[in-house]
Amino acid sequence: MPEIAPPSAPRTRSGFLGRVHDWLPDRVDLRVRIAAWVSLILEVAIVGTGGAVRLTDSGLGCEWPLCTPDSLFPTAAQSYHSLIEFGNRGLSFFVGLAAIAVIVLVSRIRAERRDLWIMSWIIFAGVLVQAVVGGILVIFQLHPNMVAFHYLVSLVLVAVSAAFVVRMGQPRGARERAVPKGVAILVHITSFVLALTVIFGVLTTGAGPHSGDPAVTLRNGFDATILEHVHSWPAYALFALTLALLVIALANSLTAIRNAVILLLAIELVQIAVGLYQARNALPPLAVGVHMVLAAILVAACTSLGRRLKRPAPTPAAVGAEDAGTAGAASATARG
Numbered sequence: 001m002p003e004i005a006p007p008s009a010p011r012t013r014s015g016f017l018g019r020v021h022d023w024l025p026d027r028v029d030l031r032v033r034i035a036a037w038v039s040l041i042l043e044v045a046i047v048g049t050g051g052a053v054r055l056t057d058s059g060l061g062c063e064w065p066l067c068t069p070d071s072l073f074p075t076a077a078q079s080y081h082s083l084i085e086f087g088n089r090g091l092s093f094f095v096g097l098a099a100i101a102v103i104v105l106v107s108r109i110r111a112e113r114r115d116l117w118i119m120s121w122i123i124f125a126g127v128l129v130q131a132v133v134g135g136i137l138v139i140f141q142l143h144p145n146m147v148a149f150h151y152l153v154s155l156v157l158v159a160v161s162a163a164f165v166v167r168m169g170q171p172r173g174a175r176e177r178a179v180p181k182g183v184a185i186l187v188h189i190t191s192f193v194l195a196l197t198v199i200f201g202v203l204t205t206g207a208g209p210h211s212g213d214p215a216v217t218l219r220n221g222f223d224a225t226i227l228e229h230v231h232s233w234p235a236y237a238l239f240a241l242t243l244a245l246l247v248i249a250l251a252n253s254l255t256a257i258r259n260a261v262i263l264l265l266a267i268e269l270v271q272i273a274v275g276l277y278q279a280r281n282a283l284p285p286l287a288v289g290v291h292m293v294l295a296a297i298l299v300a301a302c303t304s305l306g307r308r309l310k311r312p313a314p315t316p317a318a319v320g321a322e323d324a325g326t327a328g329a330a331s332a333t334a335r336g
């Protein structure tokens with residue numbers, strides 16, 4: 001009769017699965033870092049290829065889920081639009097692969113790093129949602145509100161991927177504020193204003209000329225010229241808030257956030273310049289595409305800033321050691 005291990009016996013891992021388990025990182029190592037960065041870069045890149053689909057009028061270049069009724073791939077009879085649309089679908093496969101790689105690589109440390117484990121699943125779930133939404137978009141003939149939703153979900157995924165990248169570099173455990181409360185509030189207000197800018201931006205796009213296919217004339221019904229102005233107001237407010245943050249960070253030597261604020265401000269400057277250029281030049285597709293990608297990079301930079309408002313709290317042991325050190329130094333001074 002085979003021996004049954006008592007329930008309390010430690011589980012031994014052997015064979016192929018055991019070797020896989022042993023190979024998996026037992027801490028955030030280079031493999032996790034590379035996979036997380038690749039995942040973030042691909043999340044931003046797919047915003048660019050998605051933009052290319054819309055701005056080259058390739059939105060209906062392929063049917064869905066297959067490219068033609070009987071081919072997964074574009075056929076020779078189809079135009080370059082199908083290649084652009086299919087290229088975007090192809091990239092989404094690699095985005096999904098990177099998301100799975102991150103899940104696998106953090107699976108062994110999932111108990112200690114629940115934060116990373118949860119974020120990795122959110123990213124993967126988001127990629128699945130995007131695959132479905134992308135298909136529904138084709139079926140619903142590029143409805144402008146759905147195009148806007150598709151873009152916004154991508155930005156949320158960029159934000160979560162950026163949060164993962166920052167968090168993986170910080171130890172787990174209790175955290176405390178790294179900046180004064182007022183500064184933390186100002187950063188949250190800045191993030192909110194960025195979100196407003198993005199929302200008015202997608203509304204402007206939904207009213208504008210680039211629907212994704214020449215045959216699709218349905219727009220969201222807003223006046224694009226008015227929205228363009230309404231969209232630029234929070235953009236300027238964002239810039240003013242970030243400038244204020246930089247002055248405060250420099251004046252108070254807030255090294256925890258200083259570099260992140262400088263990066264955010266630099267990207268905002270370029271983004272505003274591109275926004276003004278495209279608005280005054282009848283929305284050239286390349287400039288609009290750059291504007292879309294820069295918005296994604298801004299979201300990543302702003303997330304990174306937000307994640308730096310807190311730092312690991314000193315552990316009781318470290319505090320004890322510090323107290324002992326201070327007490328020792330005090331008694332040595334008293335003896336002296």
Ligand code: HEM
Binds near residue numbers: 204271
């Ligand atoms: C930091 C500042 C800015 C951010 C984060 C931002 C972000 C965005 C976003 C997310 C979109 C929608 C992209 C899409 O749905 O495909 C957009 C569209 C647009 N933005 Fe901005 N923007 C900024 C500043 C500006 C400025 C200053 C202007 C100048 C008026 C501007 C002009 C436009 C225009 C005209 C569109 C519509 C493009 C189209 O119809 O396809 N943006 N922006």
